[in-house]
Amino acid sequence: MGKHRIALLVGLVILIAIGGVVFLRGLKSNGSNSEVIAASIPDPEEMREIQATIVEAYKVGYMAHVTHDVSQFPSVFVDDPSVPLTPEQKEQLRRWLGTVPEDAGYLTYGIAGYYNTERLNRLSQEAWAKARAAGRDYLIPEDYLTPDELREIEKSGGPIPTPPPVVYQPSMSAEEYVKWKWENIRFDSVVIKGDKAIVIYDDHWFLYEDILVRRGGKWYVAGHKRIGVSRW
Amino acid sequence: MLFLGTSPQSIAGNYNRNAAEAYADRWTCNNCAEPHNPEYNYYPGNDCTNFVSQVLHEGGYPYRGCCWMFWNLSYWYHAGKDSYTWAGTPHINCYFSRYPSEFEYKAWPTQLSKGDILLCDFPDQQGNRDNIPDHAAVIVGDNGGLRDQHTPPRKRVAWDAYMPPGTAYWSVHVKW
Numbered sequence: 152m153g154k155h156r157i158a159l160l161v162g163l164v165i166l167i168a169i170g171g172v173v174f175l176r177g178l179k180s181n182g183s184n185s186e187v188i189a190a191s192i193p194d195p196e197e198m199r200e201i202q203a204t205i206v207e208a209y210k211v212g213y214m215a216h217v218t219h220d221v222s223q224f225p226s227v228f229v230d231d232p233s234v235p236l237t238p239e240q241k242e243q244l245r246r247w248l249g250t251v252p253e254d255a256g257y258l259t260y261g262i263a264g265y266y267n268t269e270r271l272n273r274l275s276q277e278a279w280a281k282a283r284a285a286g287r288d289y290l291i292p293e294d295y296l297t298p299d300e301l302r303e304i305e306k307s308g309g310p311i312p313t314p315p316p317v318v319y320q321p322s323m324s325a326e327e328y329v330k331w332k333w334e335n336i337r338f339d340s341v342v343i344k345g346d347k348a349i350v351i352y353d354d355h356w357f358l359y360e361d362i363l364v365r366r367g368g369k370w371y372v373a374g375h376k377r378i379g380v381s382r383w
Numbered sequence: 384m385l386f387l388g389t390s391p392q393s394i395a396g397n398y399n400r401n402a403a404e405a406y407a408d409r410w411t412c413n414n415c416a417e418p419h420n421p422e423y424n425y426y427p428g429n430d431c432t433n434f435v436s437q438v439l440h441e442g443g444y445p446y447r448g449c450c451w452m453f454w455n456l457s458y459w460y461h462a463g464k465d466s467y468t469w470a471g472t473p474h475i476n477c478y479f480s481r482y483p484s485e486f487e488y489k490a491w492p493t494q495l496s497k498g499d500i501l502l503c504d505f506p507d508q509q510g511n512r513d514n515i516p517d518h519a520a521v522i523v524g525d526n527g528g529l530r531d532q533h534t535p536p537r538k539r540v541a542w543d544a545y546m547p548p549g550t551a552y553w554s555v556h557v558k559w
Contacts, residue, residue: 205508208508208509209508209510211509211510212506212507212508212509212510212511213506213510213548213549214510215509215510216506216510216549224509228509243513260509261509261511264507264509264511265509265510265511267511267513268506268510268511268512268513271512271513271514275514275551279490282490283490288489288490288491288494289487289488289489289490289556290488291483292483309481310456310457310477310480310481311480311481311483312480313473313476313477313479313480313553314480314488314553315514316502316504316514316516316551316552316553317490317491317551317552317553317554318549318551319548319549319550319551319552321548321549322548323548328548331548335545335547354545354547355535355545356505356518356535356545359508361508372508375507375508375509379428380428380429380534380535381535382535383535
């Protein structure tokens with residue numbers, strides 16, 4: 152009788168272990184390309200929703216500079232007091248706004264960054280328009296510096312500042328971008344703890360950590376930072 | 384005419400693009416552990432500009448300055464302590480811009496030849512950029528169009544492979 156009980160117990164443990172492996176493999180093959188690390192057994196739908204929120208965030212960021220409209224940012228980014236900006240993000244915000252608002256989070260950072268990027272894009276376009284008008288396919292300092300700036304550099308003996316880069320006119324549609332992003336993102340881990348999720352992913356260049364928060368049943372990106380180099 | 388009072392005189396020579404390309408191909412790879420030449424310093428996880436500088440130098444572009452000048456963005460050299468411009472992406476861009484007779488900023492990456500340099504400013508998740516380069520790579524291939532790089536290592540991939548839409552470029556043509 153004792154032997155039967157032990158055999159039954161061992162069998163039960165093996166069955167549970169096999170079931171666990173099958174369950175986790177099912178999660179990995181449900182269309183999301185992730186490995187799962189979770190505080191508790193995650194809901195595959197929830198995992199997929201979190202990953203889709205991150206891809207949506209990239210799309211919203213990309214489209215803002217196509218449509219020159221930042222109004223979609225609050226649909227996917229959020230300021231959350233429990234997710235502070237990194238020191239580098241705070242420093243950038245200080246440069247753009249002259250101050251860091253007390254309640255500034257990732258949404259505020261993104262909107263301020265949007266206006267700064269639009270300004271930089273205009274400077275690039277103006278410089279390259281001057282070069283083209285002069286029949287050149289390369290930049291010279293006169294294209295991107297004002298006469299006053301040039302005089303000051305001559306007076307002081309330099310140095311010449313770096314020129315603005317070339318910015319390609321975005322040509323992908325929102326749908327094409329989403330497809331491209333899914334193909335170029337690999338989710339390494341998703342940890343869900345209540346209404347907060349920490350996601351690590353790779354985009355062929357860097358490893359990132361995003362922090363998402365759930366509000367009213369919907370996930371938002373509240374924090375984003377580079378944490379390493381691509382291992383993909 | 385702009386003066387470069389804080390900079391040394393311009394140097395002149397013939398850049399050996401074949402030698403630069405051969406070196407780039409020799410010291411990178413795809414889907415591999417990043418190879419590195421033990422004759423130079425190595426910056427794991429942050430080696431793209433160090434790699435580009437090695438390629439430039441192996442193509443015959445000479446050091447400018449040495450030793451205690453590491454902080455000065457008008458100098459470029461490898462030593463025990465490399466110059467900032469040797470291994471720092473924003474810094475090498477400052478160096479290029481200070482020598483317009485040696486480096487030219489072209490309109491498009493497709494105008495570059497092998498041995499030329501591509502600097503990239505990636506958009507972040509929110510589509511934003513800061514006009515400060517994040518990455519440096521070397522153009523290779525007889526008609527340009529391909530790139531070699533470190534961090535991560537890539538060999539002879541299309542110049543725009545994996546580049547996020549919205550990336551901005553400095554296409555630096557070596558005139559030396």
